[in-house]
Amino acid sequence: MKKLLHISFLLVGFFATAQTALYNSGNMQLHGNAELGFHTNLINESTFETTSGLVGFYGNNPIQVSGSIAPTLFDAEIFLPSNLFLGTTLNISNNFNFVEGNVLSSLNNQVVYLNFLDNTFFTGENDASKVTGFAAITNKTIFSFPVGDQSQLRPLMLESDSNNELAICAYLRQDPSNPSAISENFDIEEKVRNIGAITDKEFWILQGDVPSTVTLSWNPESDLVNLGNTVEDIILVGWSKTGNLWTVIGNTAFSGDLNQGFLVSEKFVPSDYAAITFGTVPLPLDTFAVNNPTLGNYFVSPNGDGINDVLIIDNLGESESNNLQIYNRFGQKVFEMDNYSDEFNGFSNQNNLVINKSQGLAEGVYFYIVTLFDLELNYQGFLFLDK
Incomplete structure (x- = not known):
C-alpha cells in the first residue's frame, strides 16, 4: 500500500511540472488512510474510485476536473481560493469538506454536478466556499443543498417522500x-x-x-x-x-x-x-x-443565572392545544414541541442535520412559529439565542 501511495504522489508531482494536468487512463485507487493532493488539473478517462482516504484540491491556481468518466472520491476537500471547476461530474461517497473556494460547473449543463451519494455529508460550507454550479444527490430523502453565488451561500432544504434516484439544485x-x-x-x-x-x-x-x-x-x-x-x-x-x-x-x-x-x-x-x-x-x-399577528421577539440566554434561561411565551397556557416550532436562519427545524410550557433552553430536540447537538445550538437569530389549534391562531417572530 505504501508503494502505491508513493507512486501516486510521484505521478501528481511529475504531471504538475511536465504538463497542465494529470491524465488518468489506468485504474487509480487509494488504500487505508492514504491522502492525495491535487495542485493541477485532472483529466479522468478511466476508473478512479476511492473507498477510503482523502483527496484534496489545493493551491493558488484554478483546478479543473474533466474527462469522460466521473471520479468517485471517498473523502474530499477544497482549499482552493481560485475555485474548482467541474467539466465532468464529481461523485462523493462519504464526506466533502468546504475549507475555501467554490465548486463551479456550467449552469447551462445540468448533467455535470458535485454529486453527494447515499450517506454522504458535507462540512464547512460558508459564503466563501460552496457550490456555485449544480449540486446533486443520489439515493437521499432529506438534504440541504450547499448552493449559492460567488458572494453568498443560499442553501435549499429538500425533504422528499422517498429516496431521490437523482435530484439537482443550483442558485442564481x-x-x-x-x-x-x-x-x-x-x-x-x-x-x-x-x-x-x-x-x-x-x-x-x-x-x-x-x-x-x-x-x-x-x-x-x-x-x-x-x-x-x-x-x-x-x-x-x-x-x-x-x-x-x-x-x-x-x-x-x-x-x-x-x-x-x-x-x-x-x-x-x-x-x-x-x-x-x-x-x-x-x-x-x-x-x-x-392575518397572523406576532407575539413579539424574545431573548434566551441559558447560562444558569435564572434570567431568560428558557423561552417563556406569556399566556400560552390559555391554549389547550398548541405547537411551537423553532428554525435557524436557513429554515432548518431545530426544535418542536406540542403543548409547549417553557422547555426550550438552547438545545435541539430534532433528529436532523444539526451538528454537535450535545453542545447546544449556536448563538444567533432564530425564527419561531406558534400555532394555537383550539383558538385557530398562528403567530411568528424572532428569538435571539445568547450563549
Whole structure:
C-alpha cells in the first residue's frame, strides 16, 4: 500500500511540472488512510474510485476536473481560493469538506454536478466556499443543498417522500426574466392571476421526480421589502414547464419579516418546474389585512443565572392545544414541541442535520412559529439565542 501511495504522489508531482494536468487512463485507487493532493488539473478517462482516504484540491491556481468518466472520491476537500471547476461530474461517497473556494460547473449543463451519494455529508460550507454550479444527490430523502453565488451561500432544504434516484439544485442571483448564466428565461410578467408580483433578484433551479417540500430563506439582498407589504404576502412560485408561466406552489409555514426569514413550501414535484422563487399574493384592492399577528421577539440566554434561561411565551397556557416550532436562519427545524410550557433552553430536540447537538445550538437569530389549534391562531417572530 505504501508503494502505491508513493507512486501516486510521484505521478501528481511529475504531471504538475511536465504538463497542465494529470491524465488518468489506468485504474487509480487509494488504500487505508492514504491522502492525495491535487495542485493541477485532472483529466479522468478511466476508473478512479476511492473507498477510503482523502483527496484534496489545493493551491493558488484554478483546478479543473474533466474527462469522460466521473471520479468517485471517498473523502474530499477544497482549499482552493481560485475555485474548482467541474467539466465532468464529481461523485462523493462519504464526506466533502468546504475549507475555501467554490465548486463551479456550467449552469447551462445540468448533467455535470458535485454529486453527494447515499450517506454522504458535507462540512464547512460558508459564503466563501460552496457550490456555485449544480449540486446533486443520489439515493437521499432529506438534504440541504450547499448552493449559492460567488458572494453568498443560499442553501435549499429538500425533504422528499422517498429516496431521490437523482435530484439537482443550483442558485442564481439573477433576474429570472433575463438570466446571464443560462439560455432559458422565465418572464416574471407571465404568471397566473393569483400571483401579484415575482422577484427579479434571484431564483433556484431544482429538479427531481419525487414529491417534495422545500425550505427557502431570504435576506436583505433578496429585497423582499420592495416586493410585498408584509411577510404574509410572500409565496413560493414556480415556472411551469407545461404552461410556460409562473404558477403558485404555495407555503405551509413561514417566519421572519421582509428583511430576513424563510418559508416551507407545499408539496410538489420539482421536475414539473424549470425554476422556483419568491412571489406575492395579489394586493387587496380596498384594505390591507394582517392575518397572523406576532407575539413579539424574545431573548434566551441559558447560562444558569435564572434570567431568560428558557423561552417563556406569556399566556400560552390559555391554549389547550398548541405547537411551537423553532428554525435557524436557513429554515432548518431545530426544535418542536406540542403543548409547549417553557422547555426550550438552547438545545435541539430534532433528529436532523444539526451538528454537535450535545453542545447546544449556536448563538444567533432564530425564527419561531406558534400555532394555537383550539383558538385557530398562528403567530411568528424572532428569538435571539445568547450563549
